[in-house]
Amino acid sequence: MTVLEQPGSSRNKSSLPGPPPDWRPRVDPAPLLPDAEPYRLLGTPAARGLDADLLKRLYAELVRGRRYNVQATALTRQGRLAVYPSSTGQEACQVAAALALEDRDWLFPSYRDTLAAVARGLDPVQALTLLRGDWHTGYDPHRHRIAPLCTPLATQLPHAVGLAHAARLKGDDVVALAMVGDGGTSEGDFHEALNFAAVWQAPAVFLVQNNGFAISVPLAKQSAAPSLAHKAVGYGMPGRLVDGNDAPALHEVLTEAVQRARRGGGPTLIEAITYRIEAHTNADDATRYRTDAEVEAWRAHDPIALLERELTARGLLTDEFAAATQDGAERLAADLRGRMNQDPALDPMDLFTHVFAEQTSQLRDQAAQLRAELDAEQTPAEEARP
């Protein structure tokens, strides 16, 4: 007597029931796992084989990037920039991300990634508009294929996946590269974006800049994973771990991932191990949560110094090249300084212009009210209120 009409009690020959009917390991996890150590090229024999022009280009961009970071930070002190989250120390990530992309590809930066946008060719003043505060996004994302610098952490990652997916549906071989911090990987949007990307096999690349801290919170309070790159396995995409201060290594890994995505090979998660040399922003006091010794240790692993060592070893850092590089960086800084010292021209009526394609009657009324107030401001005070 059984509760099920099954041939249960009259047992089959084999005592082994099969696996659950639909079970099969769907992907072999082994190739998805990141290496045990961060990938690096600088200082290894492989560096010798790297293309000299690429190294020089990376170097020039790093130097330019550092100069940009220094200048932007200086502008906060001079009151020309409200706030600046510096990427000093992270220039290799910023530059490599920009250089790994083709023109038609899209970059989805976080709020710290203005340098990546600049390295991609965006006007540095437009890149800083958000942080100066004259408008949220200072450039046309479509023109530059750079999504708005994104303040709410990790929330731009699903956008990158959606855009990549849409491009693929349209038959365009466009790749989207999205940048996020170590802290941002804890957000639900990180998870949902990577899962969508893997399921859709979207041509998206995710670059985690693990700089060890989310403001004051160290990685150990953020994640207990072997590495952040190991998160890739749970989505079914390859994870790569890279020395985030090794510009050629990053460039190689990013380029590979971008190319794979372009070929239809799906998304990749890349963790770049780096360090934020400056405080979180100019408003932050980093001494509250980290030691000088730690900062000094990372200064010794500076991305520019690392690359410089290699260039010098190969005799590529000629005085002439170094001077030209320095010169380019100074020109960028001078231009930035000069233009940021001018007050931007602002029209308060812009507040109402782009809320909807077609203004609602409610907004028309409110715009009229502001218009009247602005007009009254022009008028002597006694006349202002009837």
Added chain:
Amino acid sequence: MTVLEQPGSSRNKSSLPGPPPDWRPRVDPAPLLPDAEPYRLLGTPAARGLDADLLKRLYAELVRGRRYNVQATALTRQGRLAVYPSSTGQEACQVAAALALEDRDWLFPSYRDTLAAVARGLDPVQALTLLRGDWHTGYDPHRHRIAPLCTPLATQLPHAVGLAHAARLKGDDVVALAMVGDGGTSEGDFHEALNFAAVWQAPAVFLVQNNGFAISVPLAKQSAAPSLAHKAVGYGMPGRLVDGNDAPALHEVLTEAVQRARRGGGPTLIEAITYRIEAHTNADDATRYRTDAEVEAWRAHDPIALLERELTARGLLTDEFAAATQDGAERLAADLRGRMNQDPALDPMDLFTHVFAEQTSQLRDQAAQLRAELDAEQTPAEEARP
């Protein structure tokens, strides 16, 4: 000439820059990885060594559980239950989850897991209150250490983590077991809960019942991961993959995880591979998205039949035991049927009783309004409106 004051150009002896200063693989990923094949005991030689009493207990609970599922589904046809998401075919997961816990532990069920609550000892009528519609949670969660049956998917997982963490802070050796479906693993809350649990080393166990579908959406459109258990690696907790229809295997894996959590060993993610034999709920039409052949294949892998085979082989399924088992199940069903056939006593004024600890003046006014309306309903119509 360099841009950095670094001893960069005068190169060190060793051409190898060290790894990034703070880099170390924090956890060895190998032990976190699930086995390549779902763990099983039934049908393997190891099954012979299993405790006879345990097997009989599991069997009795499975049979009881199946009867409960059948009866609840019947109640929807008779209009005594608004909706029932059946766990027919998933009884091994439900039962094993309940039995793996001590009395002081907490269960965090999803909307499909009424059987797990019943197997834990909750009155079946109280377990079905949500689905009958007389009140949202039909029992006192504190009394039973069963959190409210949770409709918004995966949103109860962070609750489980918080409760487990709080218990640990208080020094209590209480474990929280949370249940979620394969579809629910895609939600951001799943990610955030598992990450918090791993970082806090909270005594929490996550049981994913992978029944192959989220309503109509098959797993392949939900995840591209090697298995859902592989997601554990990205959080730094062990992942286990189990045949979800093998009750003793599940019981062993769950008990191990619960004990490890209790000892301070941190959380575990367990994926149980199973199948939902019935439609999503009585309101669903499963023929729209799956074949009869697939259902039949899984019927052959029925959790009760699998265990029955083992019991029979070991001579444990005596007529007496089978009859007692069947009897217990029928008593449960008869009791459920009888009590669900009575209309619950409802007090509409309850709408206002537990919104806040202390009623606001706003709610007092609204309660008075409803009170007056209810009184008017009692009065002949012409008198009702003055």
Added chain:
Amino acid sequence: MTTTAPAATRKPATMAQALTRALHDAMAADPTVHLMGEDVGTLGGVFRITDGLAKEFGEDRCSDTPLAEAGILGTAVGMAMYGLRPVVEMQFDAFAYPAFEQLISHVSRMRNRTHGAVPMPLTIRVPYGGGIGGVEHHSDSSEAYYLATPGLQVVTPATVADAYGLLRAAIASDDPVVFLEPKRLYWSKDDWSPDAPTPVAPIGRAEIRRRGESATLITYGPSLPVCLEAAEAARAEGWDLEVLDLRSLMPFDDEAVCASVRRTGRAVVVHESPGFGGPGGEIAARITERCFHHLEAPVLRVAGFDIPYPPPMLERHHLPGVDRILDTVARLQWESGWTEGRGA
């Protein structure tokens, strides 16, 4: 095109059928229209609104997504950035909440923050409201959240014809539209011709559904049929009620609303969503700001109570019904002579 179908071809259709037809026609007319959501493909959605569309247009254009609402809306943002016109289905009202961050911080602001460079031609379909015996978290009315978010259009049909017309307009809009579908009207029927559909309804226009002189009932979505029933019942009390269907909560049709209230001098706002902080407060306030001197009585509200949505067996006590509406109309100070001396 302003022609209406000849009466002969009109036959009973449900709101669900009209919605399906609207999606179908929008997809046929514009290849950039893409539907996405949980179970919208093979199953056709739990309410069957997308029934048959995956089959006809392919799974790429009507696709089952992973189960993650923020991911659904967030990827839709990216798709819109690349020139598609995504139509997202949230399975139930309360399950849109996980996507609120994307909605508030991105969808509603993208055009604005980019100075018009990146519009968001997104439609978010949300089955809303109660009255269908849904278990916990399946009957919310969340329109207040959407209304408090600048940059969103919020539209809700109450008739079969509007279900078609407004959904077509929502999909055609270059701005994000939260399209609220009253669950309990999905199976409501009306004479309507799927072969010669009514013209696309412009977003932002209210519509008088019943002319009357005594007072105006202002409502939308699931409460429209209740108000019409109340207006019929009110005749016995000697009241001739006007019933105005807002159809679009944002943009709000101040003109039509004020014209009606100025004519009748009295108004009651009726909705299912909780009263406190709900749409009714906004509506009553703006009417009062604009029509103060025409009001014979304060604008009153009939709304859901300020409580979490009740379990199914108690929901009838929560939902605004005919009696509660009539009781409120009775409080519109019909007897008072105090308005006589007004100067307005």
Added chain:
Amino acid sequence: MTTTAPAATRKPATMAQALTRALHDAMAADPTVHLMGEDVGTLGGVFRITDGLAKEFGEDRCSDTPLAEAGILGTAVGMAMYGLRPVVEMQFDAFAYPAFEQLISHVSRMRNRTHGAVPMPLTIRVPYGGGIGGVEHHSDSSEAYYLATPGLQVVTPATVADAYGLLRAAIASDDPVVFLEPKRLYWSKDDWSPDAPTPVAPIGRAEIRRRGESATLITYGPSLPVCLEAAEAARAEGWDLEVLDLRSLMPFDDEAVCASVRRTGRAVVVHESPGFGGPGGEIAARITERCFHHLEAPVLRVAGFDIPYPPPMLERHHLPGVDRILDTVARLQWESGWTEGRGA
């Protein structure tokens, strides 16, 4: 205890200091009080409100969480279920949005859905509002969302003393409180004694901050100082304005609000959050419902525009300022004689 500190011991303190002190005292008084959030531990929070508390009470009681707002609030729910009294910090207003699902579907309903068995003694601290030059997504005023969610208490201090008193009351409450901290008042100063703090302020009571006869300005949080300034300026125009600080938006102090408006006969609601669908509509509507016959003019509103929060360099045009308030007071129909014949 209703004693106030002797004047001698009172010295200037900032709202931030009072908040820190409130957290400190609550933690000292009750070991179940646990603070959690992003950067609240070592750093003391980006606004330094939790400064020193991790050091004094240990990291277990003031803990840095992973960066995930739904996770923070969701785990706090579980902690509250186990008998703790979590105080959650959301780093900025807009970063509470990812936690809305937890807030709406769980925090606000847990007591109700469990028939009172599982209360949620949670406090959610949200720095809100603009005027501090914050970049995009750092200046939202999201109180409308909270008000539309039954089961939440919504409280906001506007003075240093209230910052202490209301936060103590919020933490002591057995129900969830969304505690809105006006960012731009963090550094506002007032004479206040941290050694003998003012008594715990009861939640749900409004307070008249300035007595006046001509009209009532109804406000809360960051707009209180603006209203007080406007009231001073209004004297030059011959208006003697009353200023009422709501302090608690839910429960709402209908009694105090109506008493004031009935006395002055005119009211303007002032807040920073966008007008449409914002708190002002609810407030104006309920005043009108209750005080219609005492109103000499419609209740008017001065609110943020119905736009996404502007970039810092333009925010002053968006925020309700003294001029805009006075312009609105001027529209309260001071000249009309139409109220004379009223029967009320």
